[in-house]
Amino acid sequence: MVLYINGEPREVERELNLNELLNYLGIAFREVGLAISVNGEVIPKSKYTDVRLKEGDSVEIIHLVGGG
Template identity: 55%
Template sequence: MKIYLNGEETDVPEGITLAKLIELKGIKIREVGFAVSVNEEVVPKSKYEEYILSEGDKVEIVHIVGGG
C-alpha cells in the first residue's frame, strides 16, 4: 500500500504498524526530541506498536535538534 512519509510517496506492507515502519526505515526512537504524526495528529510513543497505518496516510517523523 502507499503512504506519504515526510512528504514522499512510499510503498509499505499492508497492516504495518508505526513501530515497524520506524524500524524498517532504520530510525532510532529517542525519548526526547522525537515525534511522529499521522494525518497531522501526534501519536504518543506508547501507541507506536499498536497504531496500524492505512492507505494514503500522511506520516511525519521529526527529530528535534537543539543548538545555539
C-alpha cells in the same frame, strides 16, 4: 501499500504499525527528540505499537535538534 512519509509517497509491502515503520526506515524506536504525527494527529511514543497505518496515511517524522 502507499504511505506518504514527510510528504513523499513510499511503498511498503504490508500494513505496519508505527514502531514497525520506524524499524523499516532504520530509525530507533526510542530515539530522543523524535515526534511523529499521522494524518495531522501527534502520536505519543507509548502508542506507536497501537497505531496501524492504512493505505494513503500521511506520516510526518520530525527529528528535533538542539543547539544554541
